[in-house]
Amino acid sequence: MFNPTPLNLPPYPFKITQKDDLVFIFDELRKKHLVLTPEEWVRQHFIQNLILEKSFPKTLIQIEGGLVLNQLQKRSDILVYNTAGEKLMLIECKAPKIKITQSVFDQASRYNSIHQAKWIVLTNGLQHVYAKMDLKKGSFDFIQELPNYSFL
Secondary structure, eight states: OOOOOOOSSOOOOOOEEEETTEEEEEETTTTEEEEOOHHHHHHHHHHHIIIIITOOOGGGEEEEEEEEETTEEEEEEEEEEOTTSOEEEEEEEOOTTSOOOHHHHHHHHHHHHHHOOSEEEEEOSSOEEEEEEETTTTEEEEESSOOOGGGO
8 A cells, every 4th residue: 555755845636546566646747647656756746846836837847857977868857947948947856765965966966067957956855955056156055945936
């Protein structure tokens, strides 16, 4: 039986189904059922939080986009674009049991060296880290709370 980890995000009415021994969650953006892993549980919550609490447009959110880093194919969890089509935010989701550490930030920073997004967000559903990037200076500032989309 499905026993999700309670997260530090509001609850949302997800469509959860079970077939044989697998539990699935319906992804509203990709319009398909996905195997419900702990990381997917976090990703789906964070996406709903962006849309419903922070007014992010659904059409500007890309999930699991590919990138090439050091000739290796990688995958970024969530990319958010602005209305001009520029990459605004890179979001790295981890399972709740994975601590948000310097190595997680380093991973997201490596991905962002390709994406050049203005924000990096790290979340395991329990802890959320928001970093506003200064791409020209190669620096960043940590922010306590993510602003609504219109203020980014």
